[in-house]
Amino acid sequence: MTMPFRRVLVKLSGEALMAADGYWLDTQILSALAQDIAAATRAGFEIAIVVGGGNIIRGARMSAAGWIDRPTADSMGMLGTVMNSLALETALNAAGVAARTMSAVSMPTICETYARQPALHHLDKGQVVVLAGGTGNPFFTTDTSAVLRAAELRCDAVLKATQVDGVYSADPKKDPSATRFDRLSHDDAIARDLKVMDTAAFALARESRLPIIVGCVHAPSSVTAILDGRSRSTIVAP
Numbered sequence: 001m002t003m004p005f006r007r008v009l010v011k012l013s014g015e016a017l018m019a020a021d022g023y024w025l026d027t028q029i030l031s032a033l034a035q036d037i038a039a040a041t042r043a044g045f046e047i048a049i050v051v052g053g054g055n056i057i058r059g060a061r062m063s064a065a066g067w068i069d070r071p072t073a074d075s076m077g078m079l080g081t082v083m084n085s086l087a088l089e090t091a092l093n094a095a096g097v098a099a100r101t102m103s104a105v106s107m108p109t110i111c112e113t114y115a116r117q118p119a120l121h122h123l124d125k126g127q128v129v130v131l132a133g134g135t136g137n138p139f140f141t142t143d144t145s146a147v148l149r150a151a152e153l154r155c156d157a158v159l160k161a162t163q164v165d166g167v168y169s170a171d172p173k174k175d176p177s178a179t180r181f182d183r184l185s186h187d188d189a190i191a192r193d194l195k196v197m198d199t200a201a202f203a204l205a206r207e208s209r210l211p212i213i214v215g216c217v218h219a220p221s222s223v224t225a226i227l228d229g230r231s232r233s234t235i236v237a238p
């Protein structure tokens with residue numbers, strides 16, 4: 001069953017871009033994801049993307065070591081998402097899709113600064129918009145950024161493209177007895193404290209009545225397969 005969505009914000013895990021030897025970027029993985037997103041645009045989906053930065057820096061973890069304060073570490077985290085976004089923009093252009101990076105943190109010599117109306121205009125023209133720099137503020141995550149931008153840009157859903165094939169009763173990487181949900185509500189996800197996304201992101205999605213689809217992007221063509229309903233995923237919806 002094809003999902004009834006046209007404009008989708010794809011939230012890509014930064015960690016999913018990482019090479020097996022721990023290097024921050026595996027260009028084969030990057031290229032495969034770009035081809036997959038290119039195929040989704042050819043299938044008629046309008047795509048905005050937020051890439052995480054977990055392959056480079058997570059501010060909360062970095063500042064927990066005590067030598068750096070959280071806002072500075074978070075600034076570094078946001079810069080990491082710009083690096084991932086520029087890499088993805090390059091790979092998308094190579095895959096034949098017009099893509100542009102827009103950053104919430106202004107750096108006009110490097111990429112466009114995010115503003116809602118130009119972003120809507122790019123999407124209306126069929127371009128892929130890669131939204132970098134998170135929300136531009138510390139103490140947030142790219143999950144919250146993804147839901148925020150999806151609501152601003154009139155997206156029909158957020159696809160959290162990650163390393164697990166849905167939302168489980170507990171983290172399936174830590175608890176092998178965890179069971180997978182096909183569907184659950186935002187209220188359930190928040191009440192059960194299911195950590196596949198942070199609570200702020202789930203709460204904003206609930207308020208905006210935005211469905212969140214969670215699926216795995218390890219296999220080729222996963223984004224298209226999830227959006228086409230051919231691949232397993234969980235939908236979090238009202």
Ligand SMILES: Nc1ncnc2c1ncn2[C@@H]1O[C@H](COP(=O)(O)OP(=O)(O)OP(=O)(O)O)[C@@H](O)[C@H]1O
Pocket residue numbers: 012013014015016051052053054055058143161162163164166167168169170171172173194195196197
């Ligand atoms: N209840 C749960 N159901 C599914 N996955 C869960 C759950 N709780 C925790 N997780 C974990 O959440 C991870 C998804 O988050 P992801 O790795 O995409 O991180 P992120 O912070 O969004 O991105 P980044 O890698 O850029 O930091 C999964 O890999 C999974 O191990």
Ligand SMILES: O=c1ccn([C@@H]2O[C@H](COP(=O)(O)O)[C@@H](O)[C@H]2O)c(=O)[nH]1
Pocket residue numbers: 014051052053054057058059060073074075076077078080081133134135136137138139140141142143145
């Ligand atoms: O709005 C935001 C978004 C992100 N950050 C910082 O970036 C890193 C990487 O993002 P992930 O969501 O963890 O992949 C994050 O840990 C924060 O340090 C931010 O400050 N504000």
